[in-house]
Amino acid sequence: MTDAGQKLIPMVIVFAVLLLFVVAGLLYKARESSEYGVSGRYSGRIGGGAAIASNWMSAASFLGMAGLIYLYGYSALAYVIGWTGGYVLLLVLLAGQLRRFGKYTAPDFIGERFESPAARLISAAISIVITLVYSVAQFKGIGIVFAWLIGINYTNGVILGAAILMGYIVLSGTLGVARSQKLQYFVLIVTFILPLMVLAYRLGYFWVMPQFGYGRAMTDLSREFGTDISAPFAHFGLFHWTALCFTLMLGTAGLPHVLSRFYTVSNVRDARWSVVWGLFFIALIYWSAPAYAVFGRLIEARAGIALPPAAAYAMADNVVLRTALLGGLPQWLVGMLAAGAVSAAFFNVAGLLMTGAASVSYDIYYRLVNPQASEGRRMSLAKGATLVLALLVLLGALNPPGLIAEIAAVAFALAGNTIFPAFLLGIWWSGTTRHGVICGMLAGVLITFAQPLFGSLLPLVNTIFPLTASALCGAPLVILITIAVSRFTPPPSEEIRRFLAEEVHGHLE
Amino acid sequence: MRNESGPYRVNLFRPKSGYMKGEVAIMLAALVGWGVVTFGFQLLLRLTDVPGRGSWLAGFSFFNLPFHFWFTAQMLPLWFIIICVLFNLCIDRLSKRQSRRRDGFND
Numbered sequence: 001m002t003d004a005g006q007k008l009i010p011m012v013i014v015f016a017v018l019l020l021f022v023v024a025g026l027l028y029k030a031r032e033s034s035e036y037g038v039s040g041r042y043s044g045r046i047g048g049g050a051a052i053a054s055n056w057m058s059a060a061s062f063l064g065m066a067g068l069i070y071l072y073g074y075s076a077l078a079y080v081i082g083w084t085g086g087y088v089l090l091l092v093l094l095a096g097q098l099r100r101f102g103k104y105t106a107p108d109f110i111g112e113r114f115e116s117p118a119a120r121l122i123s124a125a126i127s128i129v130i131t132l133v134y135s136v137a138q139f140k141g142i143g144i145v146f147a148w149l150i151g152i153n154y155t156n157g158v159i160l161g162a163a164i165l166m167g168y169i170v171l172s173g174t175l176g177v178a179r180s181q182k183l184q185y186f187v188l189i190v191t192f193i194l195p196l197m198v199l200a201y202r203l204g205y206f207w208v209m210p211q212f213g214y215g216r217a218m219t220d221l222s223r224e225f226g227t228d229i230s231a232p233f234a235h236f237g238l239f240h241w242t243a244l245c246f247t248l249m250l251g252t253a254g255l256p257h258v259l260s261r262f263y264t265v266s267n268v269r270d271a272r273w274s275v276v277w278g279l280f281f282i283a284l285i286y287w288s289a290p291a292y293a294v295f296g297r298l299i300e301a302r303a304g305i306a307l308p309p310a311a312a313y314a315m316a317d318n319v320v321l322r323t324a325l326l327g328g329l330p331q332w333l334v335g336m337l338a339a340g341a342v343s344a345a346f347f348n349v350a351g352l353l354m355t356g357a358a359s360v361s362y363d364i365y366y367r368l369v370n371p372q373a374s375e376g377r378r379m380s381l382a383k384g385a386t387l388v389l390a391l392l393v394l395l396g397a398l399n400p401p402g403l404i405a406e407i408a409a410v411a412f413a414l415a416g417n418t419i420f421p422a423f424l425l426g427i428w429w430s431g432t433t434r435h436g437v438i439c440g441m442l443a444g445v446l447i448t449f450a451q452p453l454f455g456s457l458l459p460l461v462n463t464i465f466p467l468t469a470s471a472l473c474g475a476p477l478v479i480l481i482t483i484a485v486s487r488f489t490p491p492p493s494e495e496i497r498r499f500l501a502e503e504v505h506g507h508l509e
Numbered sequence: 510m511r512n513e514s515g516p517y518r519v520n521l522f523r524p525k526s527g528y529m530k531g532e533v534a535i536m537l538a539a540l541v542g543w544g545v546v547t548f549g550f551q552l553l554l555r556l557t558d559v560p561g562r563g564s565w566l567a568g569f570s571f572f573n574l575p576f577h578f579w580f581t582a583q584m585l586p587l588w589f590i591i592i593c594v595l596f597n598l599c600i601d602r603l604s605k606r607q608s609r610r611r612d613g614f615n616d
């Protein structure tokens with residue numbers, strides 16, 4: 001980062017915002033204690049949309065997206081499109097039917113639909129891996145922000161950030177803090193857009209809607225310095241762009257913690273409409289993210305700082321904060337930006353770890369190992385699992401294997417190759433059997449990790465199943481495998497087919 | 510087909526009831542709108558690319574941005590929202606028509 005040393009004002013703001021969530025959560029709980037437990041209360045479609053958006057927002061959206069656009073320009077828009085277009089798939093193919101199916105987690109759905117403990121176990125294990133990979137990306141974001149705040153190196157930053165995060169989760173859990181997702185979304189959007197407006201104003205561009213204002217900055221950048229961010233497919237070609245975009249879309253519609261959103265909405269219609277609001281709230285952030293990237297490039301170019309590609313890659317995830325600093329924003333405003341990034345990452349990780357821990361304690365331990373386990377025992381197992389998962393994530397984040405958004409993309413590829421096909425076929429084809437889905441999910445895991453596993457043996461694999469973009473060719477292959485195996489194995493029980501036909505698609509005349 | 514014996518069958522490509530037929534038609538329309546505009550535009554951008562000069566789609570500006578950049582970065586997310594709104598309106602209408610035809614509608 002540009003300057004070392006402690007940043008007192010931003011630090012105060014970050015902790016004040018975290019404290020605000022605790023206080024608001026306690027007030028909220030006092031008011032709503034009789035209504036819901038952990039999952040938060042929904043007040044209509046807009047509230048549901050805010051919940052979807054705040055559940056979705058992460059360090060990858062807040063820091064990673066601008067970093068990618070800063071590096072790759074137009075090519076990076078595959079992430080913008082993938083992470084918004086996926087909600088179309090989710091709404092059109094799954095949302096209503098999932099709500100009618102009424103299962104709580106992804107492994108629970110797969111276990112019940114395919115009446116198979118083995119399928120439940122595999123999908124639980126996959127959910128845990130998705131949690132781990134996705135959380136590594138978040139931890140990187142947390143590490144970067146804390147390293148900057150305290151003025152220490154990245155390694156210490158990520159360790160300190162992880163400790164604060166775990167303390168925060170334990171504190172919230174002990175106090176029984178309810179998640180106020182509307183407040184969360186409000187904080188995220190304000191902390192992201194307000195600094196951007198001030199930045200645009202200082203640079204002399206249209207600041208009321210910097211989403212439009214950055215266009216002129218882009219023109220200036222290419223006219224004055226010959227840097228053309230908008231050049232199409234400059235960094236990767238059409239095939240890779242499409243594969244990446246498609247993979248992120250399928251992953252969006254297959255991420256367990258995103259799918260879980262639909263089980264708690266009060267009815268099917270509200271579930272569908274809250275997706276629209278959620279997508280709108282998410283798009284507000286993604287319409288703005290390129291502005292940080294463009295302003296960042298412009299400020300650098302004007303200051304005569306030209307980073308060599310390797311250094312640019314190394315600092316790309318810092319672009320948002322760095323741009324705010326170089327742009328001369330007041331300390332408190334940079335602090336707000338940091339606070340937004342920290343809360344996005346914190347709440348995302350908290351949700352992910354909760355999903356992962358539930359897979360361990362409920363789907364694996366309670367449903368498969370010890371069905372007599374008491375609630376208390378399951379709770380303590382879930383707490384232990386959260387801690388172990390967090391430690392594993394920390395290990396992975398000490399040496400982050402790529403950019404925040406790139407690491408997250410691997411989690412999306414895994415979800416798109418395994419969970420998405422299982423849900424799609426499970427809901428839309430009653431002939432899908434447990435053997436089919438098990439083979440499909442295992443094939444999906446192999447395909448996702450084909451590049452690191454077989455890439456050196458078979459160079460073709462690197463082209464068709466690139467690590468971050470394997471689902472364009474992968475998911476259709478998984479679907480074909482699932483269908484083929486299903487054709488040759490005993491059909492699902494009449495009971496579950498009847499449930500599918502009458503309850504899930506229950507509009508029969 | 511052995512797998513699809515018995516009275517209870519669900520198959521996206523062979524919708525049975527009137528409601529599901531309508532539902533599947535709306536779904537396919539939404540997916541076509543989603544896929545063709547998103548990936549079709551990228552393909553068009555690639556096909557119209559003239560070496561050295563770039564595509565004409567990148568040659569004029571719109572909302573201060575080169576048109577292709579504006580379309581992908583700003584129009585496509587908006588397009589997704591539009592698809593979702595239209596999809597929900599159509600499904601709502603279909604459900605309403607269905608509920609009029611049948612008592613005890615409880616969606």
